[in-house]
Amino acid sequence: MSRLAEIGNLVEILNGEEQQDNLPNLKDNKLIPALARLSRDVDQFVGPQAEDGALSAPAIAKLTTAIFGDSYLDDRKTARVGTDGLYCLYVLRRDTLLLRSEREKLNSERSTLSHDIDAVVGAFTQSARAQSEALAAQLEQNLASSWRRMMIAGGGCSALFIWLAWWISWTVW
Secondary structure, three states, X not given: OHHHHHHHHHHHHHHHOOOOOHHHHHHHHHHHHHHHHHHHHHHHHOOOOOOOOOOOHHHHHHHHHXXXXXXXXXXXXXXXOOOOOHHHHHHHHHHHHHHHHHHHHHHHHHHHHHXXXXXXXXXXXXXXXXXXXXXXXXXXXXXXXXXXXXXXXXXXXXXXXXHHHHHHHHHXX
């Protein structure tokens, strides 16, 4: 009964496993040996019996099929699971864990890129501000220079107008 409880615990561990690297270890080093021990114990102590619900070799074969699937193959070097059975969820679980890992990696990269973008935006803003201030200063200089030229030209024209007015007034009299 303790062997059966051990298998039950391992199935529960399989169901809740969060580390993808532990899944093959769970299959190859824990579940398969536990099923082999249970099968050996049943063969030694119980022997082949009819299918009456008692723990027997056919019952263990059904349990193995339920866990690993119909096309389960154990060639003593490696075990290949079938496409059905509880352990086929291993593939889905592994894919889920891989996708979670990839999502966390992408989130980390996104955070790094966001930080880099913020730094570049800050540098761009500072550069744009410096350019804007330089252009404003240049515009002020150009306006001041234009204003001075206009004042000089206006003063010269006023002096010429006053001189012409004075000259016309002296020639008429």
